[in-house]
Amino acid sequence: MLPNRSGTAFKPQHFTALLAGETRPGFIEVHAENYMGDGGLPHAQLSRLRADHALSLHGVGLSIGGEAALDRAHLRRLRQLCDRYQPDSFSEHLAWSSHDGIFLNDLLPLPYTEQTLKRVVAHVAQVQDMLGRRILLENPATYLQFAASTIPETDFLAEIAARSGCGLLLDVTNVLVACSNRGEAPAAYLACFPLHCVGEIHLAGHHDTTDDRGAPLLIDDHGSRISAQAWQLYESLIARTGPRPSLVEWDNEVPDWTILLHEAQTAQAMLDRAANSTKAA
């Protein structure tokens, strides 16, 4: 289990600054696929950081929502990483990213039906068997919906958790992005979300634009500071759940370490307030 503190995504360019700093993140998170080489500096850095940091391993390539069977070679690589680093958490996405032997390098949407639910539950169970641990599954940032969908996303996630025993990773920015793109209220989505399953929260920057018809189009680009709207949503969320492990992601236009750390400290201050008000209540 990750600590109920704020953490940061780890980027190799921050290695020295992170270790030299007086303030350390509550935990670090890395993308599993970036550590699938045989050796060298990436593994040396991660081993060093693992020695005194809680670690979240976050997969971005397993294609759990894919129509095809899971990639066994990739599952084996993930198990090797879990065996080597013994992460406090492993998480993946409610999305697909591979099809017909091609990795598409994006988290793609799927329709929510009884049929896709069964498939995702089977895939999550297979991952948990292979890794010998409970995993967390993350809600997606989506830009489109399918006419065939019959189950609301929050119910779909709750059913996956109930049937497979997995936990959920609640990405607040993805909630904001997906709800805005669907014309729904993020607060209403969170009101329906199975909060008791949440093992981790994600926060990231997004890009705010409009489509040709002037409707809001939010894009989850992990390339800027967290928006005021996302912070607000986060604070109202942890007021209900109490403190949860909360990660600041930043994958594009990566800033200096101090800026990333500052975002994590903002989240930590909110976690501290949530802890105090939970105690008071």
Add this chain to the structure above:
Amino acid sequence: MQTEFAAALLDADRRLPAGLLASDTAERFAVYRNNVVHGLSRALAAGFPAVESIVGAEFFAAMAAIYVRISPPPSPVLLEYGTTLPDFLARFEPAAGLPYLADVARLELAYTRAYHAADAPPLPADRLGSIAPARISTLRVTLHPSLQILRSAFPVATIWAMNTGRMLLGEIADWSAQDMLVLRPHYEMTVITLASGEAAFLLQLQAGATLGDAAAMAMQETGSFDLAGALAALFLRGAIVAVNDQDLS
């Protein structure tokens, strides 16, 4: 459903998959299309910075947009993506004026492979002293897993160094061929040009030849090849992880 969706992601001329709901489906589907092509293009740029620097960001992005459709990654391990890019560049008509570009890409591919290669402690240089000179030619050595050799008809190590900020950009006076060694004995990367005969020698060693047989091949390229000197250089560079002789263990 995913077959149609995936095909439309990689082919902008293809009609959108059926069954989508949105106020502006085309523009919203374009977000996914852009994520896929732009994301893979950036993954290539990360692995081939000198190629991008030589052709410029705009040319690189246009080239990558074609390449990712012809050779999308077969695996989610993107640090292995782009193995076929050098051959693609060699045949890429708009880059025909840059005949050395494919070899620059080959050097960058070797660099990435060495960067992620397995760790192995090199033998200390003083270990060489424990080998009886009379035995040298019969021995085989195990080279470091990161070691790679590249032979180019162009001064590719110089071009690469100038386009990755390791050397000041300038006129290249000598356009002779270069042989290169890429190596990562610990965590520091080494890219050096090799003297005549050394590449042939190392390629033979990689293939499992004895030091004597490898030296004979090198000798065919340059009569002045010095086995003892070449071996000492390999030890000093940290290129050797084992000497395969039972008497030494």
